Amino acid sequence: MAETVTLTIEADDGTEDELTVPTSLLAMLREEDDETPPEIVGDIAMFGLAQRVHGAIHHGQGDAPEELVDAEAQVMELFEERFGATFGELTGHSH
Numbered sequence: 001m002a003e004t005v006t007l008t009i010e011a012d013d014g015t016e017d018e019l020t021v022p023t024s025l026l027a028m029l030r031e032e033d034d035e036t037p038p039e040i041v042g043d044i045a046m047f048g049l050a051q052r053v054h055g056a057i058h059h060g061q062g063d064a065p066e067e068l069v070d071a072e073a074q075v076m077e078l079f080e081e082r083f084g085a086t087f088g089e090l091t092g093h094s095h
Contacts, residue, residue: 002022002023002024003022003023003024004020004021004022004023005020005021005023005026005037006018006019006020007019007020007021007037007038007041019041021037021041023037026040026041029044031043043082043083046078046079046082046083047079049075050075050076050079050087051087051091053068053071053072053075054072054076054087054093056068056072057069057072
């Protein structure tokens with residue numbers, strides 16, 4: 001079996017989940033030599049969340065609830081803070 005690392009995701013309310021992933025996968029995804037496993041998985045999580053909310057707002061059926069529109073705006077701000085570029089700039093997909 002491949003070597004793995006287990007990461008713990010914890011919320012402000014104390015709930016948590018664990019995620020075990022192969023270290024070889026993290027090595028493949030590492031963009032900088034000093035990037036840690038939690039940073040790599042955090043980046044992937046932020047990309048995934050931004051992609052999901054973008055799809056729901058811009059590619060879903062009907063009008064999205066205002067609450068979701070507001071959540072998308074906030075996620076995109078947090079995305080840009082984390083990566084120093086917009087979702088559209090990094091994915092080549094914008095509206």
